[in-house]
Amino acid sequence: MKTTKLFLSICITALLFSCEEAKEPLQQIVVQNTLNSDRSFETVSVKLSEIKQENKTGRVVLLDAETKAEIISQQIDTDGDGTMDEILFQPSVAANSKQVFEVSFSDNIALADSIPACYSRFVPERTDDYAWENNRVAFRTYGPVAQKMIEDGIKGGTLSSGIDAWLKRVDYPIINKWYHKELNTDGSYHKDDGEGLDNFHVGISRGVGGIAKKVDTSYHISKNFISWKTLSTGPIRTSFVLTYADWDAAGTELSEEKMISLDYGQNLSRFEITLKGTDTISAGLTLHKKEGQIGVNENQGWISYWEPHFDSELGIGIVVPENGMVGHDHYETSRKDESNLFAHIKAKEGKAVYYAGFSWKKSNQYNSKEEWDTYLATFSEKLKNPLQVTVK
Incomplete structure (x- = not known):
């Protein structure tokens, strides 16, 4: 009888333990x-x-x-x-x-869109662009074939390490559609058919966040990227790495690698620049025809430019986190495409980090300079006070 009770006790204990374990x-x-x-x-x-x-x-x-x-x-x-x-x-x-x-x-397989909301890719069919986008904005920059075409005098090339803005006004992906329209139809991404268009001029300017090195009173820049690597695309983030050939800044050789990411719902891409040869760099915003209004708040770490843009208006901006902005320069010159508003950035452990992006008034996101500057100021405040995450 005692043996039976002991056996029952052990079984009950084991059952209770397994239930507790199941309810962990x-x-x-x-x-x-x-x-x-x-x-x-x-x-x-x-x-x-x-x-x-x-x-x-x-x-x-x-x-x-x-x-x-x-x-x-x-x-x-x-x-x-x-x-x-x-x-x-x-x-x-x-x-x-x-x-x-x-x-x-x-064990269920996650459903995924064939082209995710946050998307980027190398575009060999249009020379060798690299393009990226989310539900609000799109960008592109240029590779070595486009550079060599310019150097060899071949029509259709591009020599620029500036960042181009594609002015979309829809929340679905447009990169593949626009390239197809430009290359395979009678249409063009330079014409707005209701989704937006590419009418943002970059040239050798810094566009929306390209970098430069200031030596004395002159700015020096790199050429096109020489290699790329896509890290992620998905519903929340796309990220990739662009590598550049070493370049000269008034006798100092610099090396540059950009890790760029863009998250869902944001107008600004994150740039993490790995540098050698300097501990400061400048990220710039093109001033185009110099008809716009600049905004600067060094305490909050941002610069902006709001300008007339064809039949609309456009805001571009840079936000530098962690007190990394150490000055700015409203640089104007008569030389074509070389007028830029610069944020000077201090590198930490060989890396300079900043965010750069834009808003087009026709996208109905931000409709005035005041609204755009408020977005940048709020973005800066959130960077300084990130959401606190605890894993238990």
Whole structure:
């Protein structure tokens, strides 16, 4: 009888233990907003190494702790080594509050758009552009074939390390559509058929965030990128790396590599420039015909330019985080395309970081210089007060 009771006791204990084990709480990610304003379309990143995946199968999914609904997330390879390092998501967090998410696992395959909202690619069919976009803005810059065409006197080339702006006014991807229209139809991306157009002139200017090195009173610039590597595309972020040939700045040889990323819902791309040969660099905004208004706030770390643009208006801007902006220069000259508004940036551990982008009035995002400058100031404030993330 005692043996039977002991056996029953052991079984009950084992059953209770297995139930407790089955009800083990899910790992949580807590996101806290310390500002007095609601926040959304800000990307939160969690290292996958912080997520417990022992004895778990399937893909990592994030659930709203209250509704248990899966939220949109994206895993990324941050260094291009073929291994996913982080998971990204964009919570909506009310002012002075927090939101809790649960980490789960699913064997279901995540559905994905054939062309994700945050998209970039090398474009060999148009010489050798590299283009990128999200739901609000699009950009491109130029490769070595386009440079060689200029150097060899071949029509159709481009010599510029400036950043071009594609003025889209729809929230769906347009890069592939516009290149197809330009190269394979009687249409052109220089004409607005309702989605926007490319009528932003770059030339050798810095466009929207290209860099330069100031020596004495002159600015020196690199040529086109010589190689590229796409790191990620997806619903939340696209990122890639552009490498440039070493270039001369009044006798000093500089090397430059750009890691560029663009997140959903933002007008600004993030630039992380790896530099050798200098510990300061200048990121510029083209002044085109010098008919616009500049804005500068060194304390907040941003510069802007709002100008008439054909039958509309356009704002471009740069935001420098972590007190990295160490000055600015409203540089005007009679030389074509060389007038730029510069933010001087201090490199930290060989890297200069800044954000650059634009808003076209016809996109109905920001309709005045005041609205655009407020966006840049708010963007800067959020960089200084990031959403606080705790993994439990």
